Amino acid sequence: MAKELKDLTKRSENYSQWYNELVVKADLAEQAPVRGCMVIKPYGYAIWEKIQRTLDDKFKETGHVNAYFPLLIPKSYLSREAEHVEGFAKECAVVTHYRLKNAEDGSGVIVDPAAKLEEELIVRPTSETIIWATYKNWIKSYRDLPILCNQWANVMRWEMRPRLFLRTAEFLWQEGHTAHATREEAEQEARRMQQVYADFVEGYMAVPVVRGVKSETERFAGALDTYTIESMTQDGKALQCGTSHFLGQNFAKAFDVQFINKENKLEYVWATSWGVSTRLMGALIMAHSDDNGLVLPPKLAPIQVVIVPIYKNEEDLAQISAKVDTLVEALKKKGISVKYDDADNKRPGFKFADYEVKGVPVRDHAP
RNA sequence: CGGGAUGUAGUUCAGUCCGGUUAGAAUGCCUGGUUUGGGACCAGGUGGUCGAAGGUUCGAAUCCUUUCAUCCCGACCA
Numbered sequence: 001m002a003k004e005l006k007d008l009t010k011r012s013e014n015y016s017q018w019y020n021e022l023v024v025k026a027d028l029a030e031q032a033p034v035r036g037c038m039v040i041k042p043y044g045y046a047i048w049e050k051i052q053r054t055l056d057d058k059f060k061e062t063g064h065v066n067a068y069f070p071l072l073i074p075k076s077y078l079s080r081e082a083e084h085v086e087g088f089a090k091e092c093a094v095v096t097h098y099r100l101k102n103a104e105d106g107s108g109v110i111v112d113p114a115a116k117l118e119e120e121l122i123v124r125p126t127s128e129t130i131i132w133a134t135y136k137n138w139i140k141s142y143r144d145l146p147i148l149c150n151q152w153a154n155v156m157r158w159e160m161r162p163r164l165f166l167r168t169a170e171f172l173w174q175e176g177h178t179a180h181a182t183r184e185e186a187e188q189e190a191r192r193m194q195q196v197y198a199d200f201v202e203g204y205m206a207v208p209v210v211r212g213v214k215s216e217t218e219r220f221a222g223a224l225d226t227y228t229i230e231s232m233t234q235d236g237k238a239l240q241c242g243t244s245h246f247l248g249q250n251f252a253k254a255f256d257v258q259f260i261n262k263e264n265k266l267e268y269v270w271a272t273s274w275g276v277s278t279r280l281m282g283a284l285i286m287a288h289s290d291d292n293g294l295v296l297p298p299k300l301a302p303i304q305v306v307i308v309p310i311y312k313n314e315e316d317l318a319q320i321s322a323k324v325d326t327l328v329e330a331l332k333k334k335g336i337s338v339k340y341d342d343a344d345n346k347r348p349g350f351k352f353a354d355y356e357v358k359g360v361p362v363r364d365h366a367p
Numbered sequence: 368c369g370g371g372a373u374g375u376a377g378u379u380c381a382g383u384c385c386g387g388u389u390a391g392a393a394u395g396c397c398u399g400g401u402u403u404g405g406g407a408c409c410a411g412g413u414g415g416u417c418g419a420a421g422g423u424u425c426g427a428a429u430c431c432u433u434u435c436a437u438c439c440c441g442a443c444c445a
Contacts, residue, residue: 087444218444
């Protein structure tokens with residue numbers, strides 16, 4: 001690199017500032033007007049889409065199906081499972097009214113006091129409660145089991161100290177929620193999904209992880225065991241990348257979900273839940289990127305190859321473009337995403353620097 | 368929720384201590400031209416309720432009060 005990137009803070013100077021700047025400069029995301037919320041920009045979302053697509057395939061391969069459960073949860077549901085409410089109650093957003101009206105002094109809209117909800121609604125911090133309230137209706141017999149559902153959704157936790165991708169108030173994730181007839185089967189499922197996560201993070205994100213079990217204090221609120229995969233950041237901290245919980249019969253008991261087993265006896269259902277979130281984006285950035293910008297593994301890079309033409313005049317450009325076009329076609333046939341950046345309002349030097357910050361794996365110039 | 372800092376142009380910031388013309392710079396953006404092998408240059412232009420409310424004053428970005436927001440360090444968390 002002939003010239004240093006003038007404005008990206010070095011990791012050695014201030015690691016967390018480096019991270020914050022990189023996320024913005026690489027065009028991945030930006031702060032939203034609402035504290036703790038982020039706008040995921042197209043370049044960042046393209047990475048998330050690849051993560052999503054790959055994981056979704058892996059879930060389907062392991063027998064899971066997608067469904068969707070609602071954003072809002074009756075407040076009373078959250079208090080059904082004692083440990084669960086202990087763990088989540090403090091950080092929830094609450095819907096108390098359903099209507100706004102014009103202020104009489106013309107200062108805008110205000111909450112209409114007449115539109116107060118009888119039972120307040122919680123914006124889901126996670127969906128165990130609403131899902132188990134639903135599973136109660138779905139499960140009668142051992143023949144209804146197992147249920148292997150996943151949902152892609154947004155959730156909200158009112159975090160005290162948000163950071164783009166790593167800890168935002170609203171974040172995107174998937175949450176698997178499975179119901180089983182036996183303890184062994186549920187435990188096996190929880191461990192299997194931990195392995196699916198580990199394989200994905202290592203195989204596609206190229207981020208090494210440690211597989212482990214959470215201590216009692218770090219365990220998911222309501223779980224008997226929490227299996228975790230943890231990556232490392234470059235300042236030597238562990239980052240929780242994904243968790244898979246063996247929930248025992250806690251939620252089945254809280255929501256009274258029983259089934260009749262082969263011996264014609266009533267029994268509580270065994271449960272798991274497991275999730276990874278847009279935090280994976282944070283893990284990806286933290287693991288590979290450097291003082292020159294983002295470093296993306298080719299499997300997840302939205303643009304895998306970028307070609308920048310160098311030319312003196314229109315005639316040159318036409319000749320270069322003709323050659324590059326055939327090259328681009330050939331690469332596309334191989335399933336490689338190529339960008340030919342012939343924009344004439346940026347000079348080559350700018351493009352080289354820009355694509356380096358954005359972490360395009362192969363950057364080349366066409367003479 | 369505790370400790371610290373900061374709010375001025377799209378962005379990064381100077382000016383605030385010590386009140387005084389029409390609030391500045393860089394960058395971005397727009398126009399024209401020259402350029403184009405690692406973040407181009409020249410000329411012109413665009414861009415601001417100085418976070419908000421109240422107060423002091425002949426006069427407030429600057430002083431006082433209140434308030435809101437953001438960032439950093441802790442505690443909490445996928």
